[in-house]
Each structure stands twice: as C-alpha cells, then as structure tokens.
Amino acid sequence: MGVxxxxxxxxxLKGIHKFYGKNEVIKGVSxxxxxxxxxxxxxxxxxxxxxLLRLIGGFTDVSSGDIILDGQRINDLPPNLRDTxxxxxxxxxxxxxxxxxxxGYGLKINKWPRDRIEARVKELLKMVELDTFGDRMIDKLSGxxxxxxxxxRALSLEPKVLLxxxxxxxxxANLRLIMREEIRNLQEKLQITTVFVTHDQFEAMAISDRxxxxxDGLIEQVGSPIEIYERPANEFIAGFVGYxxxxxxxxxxxxxxxxxxxxxxxxxxxxxxxxxxxxxxxDEVLMVIRPESVNISLDRGGKGQNVLSGALKSYMYAGSxxxxxxxxxxxTMIIDQYNPRDAQQFKHAExxxxxxxxxxxxxxxxx
Amino acid sequence: MVTAEWSVKLQARSxxxxxxxxxxxxxxxxxxxxxxxxxxxxxxxIIAVLLKSVQGPSGFTLEYYRAFFSTDYYFQxxxxxxxxxxxxxxxxVVVGFCLAYMTTRGPWLLRKPLKIIALIPLIAPPYLFALxxxxxxxxxxxxTRALDLHWQLYGFTGVVISQSLAFIPLAYMMIExxxxxxxxxxxxxxxxxxxxxxxxxxxxxxxxxxPGLLKAALLIFVMTIAEFGNxxxxxxxxxxxxxxxxxxxxxxxxxxxxxxxxxVLIVPCIIIFFVHNYLLxxxxxxxxxxxxxxxxxxxxxxxxxxxxxxxxxxxAGAIFxxxxxxxxxxxxxxxxxxxxxxxxxxxxxxxxxAIYNSIRVSFMAAxxxxxxxxxxxxxxxxxxFFGRSFIExxxxxxxxxxxxxxxxxxxxxxxxxxxxxxxxxxxxALNCVFRFIAVGVEAGISKLHQIHIEIEEASAxxxxxxxxxxxxxxxPIMFPAFIAGFVYTxxxxxxxxxxxxxxxxxxxxxxSVKIFDAAVYGEIGIASATTMKLVLxxxxxxxxxxxxxxxxxxxxxxxxxxxx
Numbered sequence: 001m002g003v004x005x006x007x008x009x010x011x012x013l014k015g016i017h018k019f020y021g022k023n024e025v026i027k028g029v030s031x032x033x034x035x036x037x038x039x040x041x042x043x044x045x046x047x048x049x050x051x052l053l054r055l056i057g058g059f060t061d062v063s064s065g066d067i068i069l070d071g072q073r074i075n076d077l078p079p080n081l082r083d084t085x086x087x088x089x090x091x092x093x094x095x096x097x098x099x100x101x102x103x104g105y106g107l108k109i110n111k112w113p114r115d116r117i118e119a120r121v122k123e124l125l126k127m128v129e130l131d132t133f134g135d136r137m138i139d140k141l142s143g144x145x146x147x148x149x150x151x152x153r154a155l156s157l158e159p160k161v162l163l164x165x166x167x168x169x170x171x172x173a174n175l176r177l178i179m180r181e182e183i184r185n186l187q188e189k190l191q192i193t194t195v196f197v198t199h200d201q202f203e204a205m206a207i208s209d210r211x212x213x214x215x216d217g218l219i220e221q222v223g224s225p226i227e228i229y230e231r232p233a234n235e236f237i238a239g240f241v242g243y244x245x246x247x248x249x250x251x252x253x254x255x256x257x258x259x260x261x262x263x264x265x266x267x268x269x270x271x272x273x274x275x276x277x278x279x280x281x282x283d284e285v286l287m288v289i290r291p292e293s294v295n296i297s298l299d300r301g302g303k304g305q306n307v308l309s310g311a312l313k314s315y316m317y318a319g320s321x322x323x324x325x326x327x328x329x330x331x332t333m334i335i336d337q338y339n340p341r342d343a344q345q346f347k348h349a350e351x352x353x354x355x356x357x358x359x360x361x362x363x364x365x366x367x
Numbered sequence: 368m369v370t371a372e373w374s375v376k377l378q379a380r381s382x383x384x385x386x387x388x389x390x391x392x393x394x395x396x397x398x399x400x401x402x403x404x405x406x407x408x409x410x411x412x413i414i415a416v417l418l419k420s421v422q423g424p425s426g427f428t429l430e431y432y433r434a435f436f437s438t439d440y441y442f443q444x445x446x447x448x449x450x451x452x453x454x455x456x457x458x459x460v461v462v463g464f465c466l467a468y469m470t471t472r473g474p475w476l477l478r479k480p481l482k483i484i485a486l487i488p489l490i491a492p493p494y495l496f497a498l499x500x501x502x503x504x505x506x507x508x509x510x511t512r513a514l515d516l517h518w519q520l521y522g523f524t525g526v527v528i529s530q531s532l533a534f535i536p537l538a539y540m541m542i543e544x545x546x547x548x549x550x551x552x553x554x555x556x557x558x559x560x561x562x563x564x565x566x567x568x569x570x571x572x573x574x575x576x577x578p579g580l581l582k583a584a585l586l587i588f589v590m591t592i593a594e595f596g597n598x599x600x601x602x603x604x605x606x607x608x609x610x611x612x613x614x615x616x617x618x619x620x621x622x623x624x625x626x627x628x629x630x631v632l633i634v635p636c637i638i639i640f641f642v643h644n645y646l647l648x649x650x651x652x653x654x655x656x657x658x659x660x661x662x663x664x665x666x667x668x669x670x671x672x673x674x675x676x677x678x679x680x681x682x683a684g685a686i687f688x689x690x691x692x693x694x695x696x697x698x699x700x701x702x703x704x705x706x707x708x709x710x711x712x713x714x715x716x717x718x719x720x721a722i723y724n725s726i727r728v729s730f731m732a733a734x735x736x737x738x739x740x741x742x743x744x745x746x747x748x749x750x751x752f753f754g755r756s757f758i759e760x761x762x763x764x765x766x767x768x769x770x771x772x773x774x775x776x777x778x779x780x781x782x783x784x785x786x787x788x789x790x791x792x793x794x795x796a797l798n799c800v801f802r803f804i805a806v807g808v809e810a811g812i813s814k815l816h817q818i819h820i821e822i823e824e825a826s827a828x829x830x831x832x833x834x835x836x837x838x839x840x841x842x843p844i845m846f847p848a849f850i851a852g853f854v855y856t857x858x859x860x861x862x863x864x865x866x867x868x869x870x871x872x873x874x875x876x877x878x879s880v881k882i883f884d885a886a887v888y889g890e891i892g893i894a895s896a897t898t899m900k901l902v903l904x905x906x907x908x909x910x911x912x913x914x915x916x917x918x919x920x921x922x923x924x925x926x927x928x929x930x931x
Binding site: 057058059060078079080081084085086088089090092093094095096105106109110153156157 | 550552553555556557558559560561562563566570571574575663665666
C-alpha cells in the first residue's frame with residue numbers, strides 16, 4: 001500500500017507507561033509506525049487508545065518510555081513545538097473564525113507571510129473540495145464540511161504525523177462511509193503518516209494499513225486487517241473484529257507434509273489445513289469459525305467431510321443474507337448464509353447440515 | 368345493545384361540563400392567580416414608587432426630578448454609584464476570570480483550594496467585608512492603630528474594596544461555568560497548531576468567553592450599584608444612591624425624593640436586565656459536542672502564569688483575612704480596644720432575638736416562595752396561554768430590582784388599606800418572597816426541563832385528570848426543586864438587608880439590620896458575633912443544598928441560578 005518498509009520508522013513508541021495518580025492507563029506500549037502508513041488504534045472504550053493519541057500529540061506527559069518522531073525524542077516537547085497535528089472528534093473548529101481563518105490559524109501563528117497563507121489556504125480548500133467556502137462561518141457548515149475543514153487545518157503545516165481522534169463518529173452512517181474513503185484517499189495521495197483512533201472495528205479494518213488492537217492499556221495484537229480478522233491472536237480479538245463461533249477440540253494428527261490436520265471434537269472429526277506453526281499434536285484448541293465461512297444446507301441424509309448436522313432454531317431472512325441460528329448438540333452456532341436461494345425451504349426446515357471450512361484458524365486453549 | 372350501553376357510559380363520563388371546563392383550564396386559572404399575585408406584590412409596589420416620584424401636593428409634577436438633578440449632592444451620589452459599579456465590575460470580572468482560569472486550566476493541585484476560597488464569600492452576608500474593613504482600618508482599626516495611620520478607609524475606597532470582595536464569587540461562578548462549557552479541545556487545537564499560552568488566551572479563550580464575560584459584567588454592575596450594606600456602613604460622608612435613599616426616608620421622611628432616588632437606581636438596572644435577557648440571549652458560540660474531556664493542565668509559561676498567581680493570591684488572601692478578622696473580633700467587645708476574650712457577644716439577648724426573628728421571617732418567606740416558585744415554573748414551562756413570557760419576565764426580574772426600591776415600594780403600597788401590612792412580620796416575609804421569587808422559579812424551571820412532557824401525557828393518557836397528574840406526577844418529581852428553592856430562598860432572605868431595613872418596626876430587629884446598626888454604632892463585637900451566626904446558618908443551608916444537588920442531579924443550571 002505504498003508503505004516504505006525499509007526507511008527509518010516515522011514514529012516509535014518505546015515502552016510507554018502512563019499513570020493518572022495510581023491508576024495505570026497505559027501499561028507498556030511499544031510500536032513502530034512507518035512513513036506514509038495509516039495505523040489505527042482500536043479497542044473498546046477505556047482501553048487507552050485516546051490517551052495514547054494524546055501522549056503522542058503532547059497533551060499529556062508520558063510517565064515513562066520514549067516517543068521518537070522521525071529520529072528525534074519528543075517526550076518533553078509541548079504540542080506547539082511538536083511536528084504532529086491532531087484532529088479532534090468534535091473537530092474543535094474555532095467558532096469565532098471563518099473557514100479560511102480556521103485553516104490559516106496555524107500558518108499565521110507560525111508567522112507565514114500573508115500571501116503565502118492565502119495561497120496555502122486556497123490550496124487546502126481545493127484539496128478538501130470546499131473552494132467556495134472560505135468566508136463562511138463554522139456554524140454555517142454541515143457536519144461533513146466541518147470535518148473537512150478540521151482535516152485541512154490539521155494538514156496546513158504538513159505535519160510529520162497526523163493524529164485523528166474518532167474523526168467520523170459525529171457523522172451519520174452514510175456520510176461516515178464517504179468521509180472515510182475520502183480521508184483514506186487523501187492520506188494515500190499525500191503519503192502522510194497517520195494515527196487513527198476509533199472504537200469501530202469495521203471502520204478500522206476498512207481504512208487501515210495496520211490495526212493496533214488495544215485492551216486495558218495494552219496492545220493485544222498488531223497486524224493488517226486481514227491478519228487480525230483471519231488470524232486473531234486470542235478470543236478477545238477474534239470476538240472484537242466480528243462475530244465468531246468457537247468450538248473446542250483436540251489435535252488428533254498433523255501431516256507434516258501436507259499440513260492436513262485432524263481435530264477431534266465432541267461432534268465428530270474436523271479436517272483442516274493447518275496454516276500456523278504454534279499448534280502441535282495433542283493441543284487443546286479453539287476453532288475460530290466465522291459465521292460467513294460456514295456452508296449451510298438442508299439435511300439430505302448424506303454426510304460429507306467436515307459436515308455436522310444440527311437443528312435450525314431460527315432463520316431470519318434479510319435479503320442479501322439470512323441469519324441462521326443452528327443448534328449443534330447443545331452448542332449454538334450463528335451462520336450467515338449469503339445470497340440465500342432456498343429461503344422458502346429453510347423457513348420450514350428443522351434439520352440442517354453445516355460444513356466447517358478447511359481454513360479454520362485455531363487458538364491454543366490456555367490450560 | 369352494546370352501542371347503547373356505550374353511549375350511556377360516554378354520557379356519564381362527560382357528565383358535568385363545569386368539571387370538564389375546570390379540568391381543561393386549570394393551568395390557565397392557576398396562571399391567572401399567580402399573575403395577580405405578581406402584579407399585586409411585585410408590580411404594584413414598583414408602580415407606587417414611580418407614582419410617588421411624580422406626585423406633588425397638587426398632582427403630577429417633575430419638580431422632584433428637577434431637584435434631584437440640580438442638587439450637586441445627588442448628582443455626586445449618582446456619579447459615585449455609577450463609578451463604583453464600573454470599578455467593581457472591572458475588578459470582579461478580572462479577578463473572577465483569573466480565579467476561574469486557574470481552577471479550570473491551572474495545575475491540579477491548586478484547583479480545589481482556590482475554588483473553595485473563591486466561593487467562601489457566598490456563605491457570608493456581603494456586609495461582612497465592610498465590617499472586617501472597619502475592624503482593620505476603621506477609626507479604632509487594628510492596622511490604623513498599629514501603624515498610627517491618619518488615613519481611614521471610610522469613603523469611596525473602602526466601599527470599592529468591600530464590594531469587590533463581596534461580589535467576586537458571583538463573577539467567579541458565572542465565568543467558571545462558561546469556561547467549563549468551553550470545549551477544551553479548542554484551546555488544545557490552537558496549542559497543537561503552534562500557539563503559545565498567551566496567544567491561546569488572546570486569540571481563542573477570551574474571544575470565545577466574551578459573551579459570558581459581558582453577561583457577568585452586566586450582572587455584577589446591577590448588583591453592586593444596588594447593594595446597600597457596604598456603602599451604608601463604610602460610605603462615611605461619600606454619597607451613594609442606595610444609602611441616600613435610606614437616609615432620605617428614615618431621616619427626613621421625604622418619600623418623594625426617596626422615590627426619585629429609587630427610580631434613578633432602577634433605570635440602569637432595568638436597561639441592563641433587558642440587555643442581559645434579550646439582547647445577549649443565544650449569543651453563544653455553539654460547537655459540536657464530543658466526549659467531555661477534563662481540561663488537562665497545560666505547561667503555562669511563568670510570564671503568563673505570574674499575573675494570574677498574583678491576582679488570585681491577593682484576592683484569596685484578602686478574603687481569608689476578612690473572614691478571620693470578623694471571626695476573631697466576635698470574641699472581643701471591641702477588638703484592639705478591649706483585650707480579654709469574651710463569649711458575651713454570642714450570648715447577647717438582642718442579637719439572638721434578631722437571629723430568631725430572621726429565622727422566622729426567612730422560613731415563612733422560603734415556604735411561600737418555594738411553593739409559588741414551583742407553581743410559576745410549571746405555568747411558565749407547560750402553559751400555552753397569552754402572556755406566559757410576561758409572567759416569566761416579571762418573576763425573573765426580581766434580582767434586577769434594587770432592594771431599596773422594593774423596600775420603599777412596600778412602605779408606600781402596604782401602609783394603608785386595601786392591604787395594611789406595615790409593622791407586621793408578614794410584610795417582611797412577603798417582601799423577601801417576591802424579591803427572591805426568581806430563585807424558586809429558576810430551580811423549578813431547570814427541574815421541569817429535565818422532565819419529558821410525555822410523562823405527563825402518559826399519565827393523562829391513562830385517564831388521570833390534570834389535578835391528579837399534577838399531584839401524583841409533577842409534584843413528586845418537582846420536590847427536589849421545591850426543597851432547593853426553599854433552602855436557597857431561606858439563605859438569601861436571612862442575609863438580605865437593603866429592602867427589609869425600611870420595613871422593620873422598632874423592637875422587631877432582624878439579624879442583618881442588627882449587624883448594620885451595631886457596625887454603624889461601633890459595637891464591633893456584637894456585629895461580628897451576629898455575622899458569624901449568620902455565616903453558620905448559611906453554611907448549613909449550603910450543605911443541605913449541596914446534598915440535594917448531588918442526590919437529585921439538579922445540575923449546573925441550578926447552580927447558575929443560585930449564583931443569580
């Protein structure tokens with residue numbers, strides 16, 4: 001995605017701790033962000049993601065650890081001397097200034113000559129497609145327009161790192177999709193290193209080069225959206241980035257050559273192709289089964305490989321997909337059936353067969 | 368058959384038309400009743416003052432106004448009063464802003480202690496500061512004697528200082544609440560874009576705060592020009608309008624001139640009330656709300672911090688010293704003159720009698736005021752009748768009225784039939800009720816705004832009549848507002864001086880009047896002890912209020928109205 005891996009990281013966090021009084025809110029976080037990369041801090045509220053962003057921006061002091069921006073330690077620099085710019089969730093646009101004055105504020109503070117400010121503001125307005133809005137007051141703008149102004153203002157001084165704190169959460173659902181695409185496009189075009197904070201895991205997956213999943217002041221996993229979704233490090237992450245069905249089992253055999261692996265479960269044998277090397281023969285495992293990865297069919301008596309039979313408890317048809325709740329033994333499994341064709345029959349079906357995919361990811365069970 | 372039965376039932380239901388009419392119009396009937404009360408006890412006395420000021424022995428005359436403006440003394444009095452208001456306003460707003468800035472943006476450690484000190488004057492009657500200045504700098508003042516000063520604080524300087532100290536908390540509370548509502552991300556954004564602390568203050572904080580500062584300034588101005596106690600106790604030979612009114616009435620029984628002085632005092636108050644409530648209404652910058660983030664302290668450069676620290680320290684120190692001095696003085700007959708500590712000031716019969724009287728009057732005022740407050744709030748918020756906003760305006764205008772005006776107004780209006788009240792305790796209570804009615808009304812309004820009308824509609828939908836709904840639904844929900852209105856009216860009434868000083872009858876002293884007299888006659892010990900008793904009472908009220916506010920989340924809107 002245009003990220004240059006070989007250069008020096010633009011931003012390095014080294015063993016960051018943050019205490020508020022006795023309360024430790026960041027419990028040792030280390031991370032490298034490459035130049036031009038968009039990294040998202042994502043996690044449930046209270047996980048420390050916003051605090052971490054504020055630490056990078058300089059609004060809060062780190063208790064211990066180092067923040068290194070483009071090779072320079074910036075722990076002790078106040079925000080006005082740091083080459084990071086933040087875009088707050090509520091945009092924090094100055095309501096007593098026009099759009100142009102807002103965007104030009106940082107330039108004026110940094111003593112740019114007036115004609116250069118004008119040119120730069122014009123350029124930025126054009127970039128966020130608000131060419132004709134320069135003289136408007138802030139309260140005469142829609143939410144999406146305010147978002148663009150905030151974005152332009154943060155970009156005005158060409159920061160080394162752009163910090164975005166839940167920038168889309170004040171927009172309605174449709175606009176949020178549009179804006180996140182625009183932000184991503186601009187970010188890629190400008191190759192600006194960006195740290196994005198959100199609690200919305202789907203937004204995080206859609207927009208990021210890499211996700212940093214946080215919980216309780218710690219990083220749980222760092223990885224590309226695909227890695228995080230398909231190969232989550234633990235149950236929390238598996239459940240955080242989407243719905244998941246877990247199923248316990250024990251590794252019965254692993255074929256070293258083909259990676260064909262047999263798992264014994266209480267419902268029968270499941271065969272998969274093992275794609276991870278942290279699992280060995282005899283391990284107790286949890287299978288991470290995504291609702292959309294399972295094939296569901298009407299029970300026709302015959303049983304194939306990886307097919308379990310179950311009772312259809314509910315079938316909720318919603319056009320592009322149907323949500324099926326299936327009882328397999330005493331276990332409830334949620335299955336998304338996309339492009340549901342036999343809806344009519346499913347509606348009245350009682351017995352169904354579900355096919356567990358061979359690509360299932362495994363989590364080692366903690367004993 | 369079934370339909371016939373139904374129609375019979377239906378007829379039975381709508382049986383008494385008079386009852387239905389009553390039910391549907393009860394809120395209007397209530398409104399009319401409340402309006403009559405307001406008209407009679409608030410508007411009528413004011414009109415009486417206006418009439419008296421133009422009513423000569425042979426009908427209408429402007430002679431008294433001519434006399435006022437052609438007498439140097441009165442002109443000086445007007446000038447002094449306006450100048451006092453202006454200086455006070457500037458001092459209070461500046462100090463209030465510094466304090467508010469420190470308690471909302473300053474280092475964590477300083478926030479709480481500064482806030483407490485800034486709010487301490489609230490528990491004191493405003494004239495405590497006049498009293499403490501007499502103890503320190505009066506004729507027999509501690510400092511005066513220690514340094515053998517020939518300069519005394521009586522006069523303009525003394526009044527300015529005591530008034531400023533007295534009104535700092537009001538300015539502080541108003542400015543603090545606007546500062547708190549200012550999204551801290553705005554200042555952080557400016558910081559982030561490279562601004563220094565001084566630049567943030569100049570380009571972001573102060574411009575955004577301007578409407579709030581202006582509101583606070585207007586209110587302080589109105590309150591200080593109308594304030595009676597400090598000017599009367601410390602004014603010496605320097606004329607001010609409020610105490611002059613008192614002298615003219617009690618000394619010379621010149622009601623005409625007294626009324627003229629009152630009207631002159633009313634005019635700026637009314638103008639400012641309208642500016643405050645209508646011109647400035649909605650003049651606020653709105654921003655998109657996010658999660659409320661507590662404003663973390665910034666690394667404020669010493670150059671910016673220094674003036675804030677100096678101003679807040681001086682103000683906090685002065686407040687502290689004034690309280691301490693009055694407290695100590697309450698244990699001496701005359702502090703600095705007599706040297707053995709005594710408890711006799713606290714045991715003084717006349718002082719305790721006055722406290723007892725004050726409690727009685729204030730209790731009556733609080734009970735009536737709180738009930739009327741809740742009812743008026745209900746009518747104002749839920750009523751849909753013509754003149755609703757008029758009732759709101761009248762009921763909330765009480766605070767803008769100088770106490771002296773309502774004092775004279777009550778003397779004029781109720782000293783003769785149809786309703787003769789003078790000489791009794793009732794006139795004192797009613798005076799307090801209608802002077803401070805805004806308090807109860809504001810408490811009620813702020814609580815009512817938290818109740819969705821759907822709750823009442825649900826009740827009505829289930830078949831309850833207006834009265835049942837009001838009784839079973841509205842009253843229980845409004846109860847915290849009632850208690851808050853009660854306690855606040857009580858503590859405001861018990862320290863109030865400017866109106867009741869006209870209305871007390873000989874032999875029936877109120878605590879505030881007793882303090883005033885004692886201070887004027889040099890009975891410093893008695894005055895101090897009585898003041899401390901009032902402080903104690905107000906403190907207890909504050910604790911109760913705080914408890915209620917926390918219990919019921921009556922919220923900051925109430926606090927704001929408490930500031931008014």
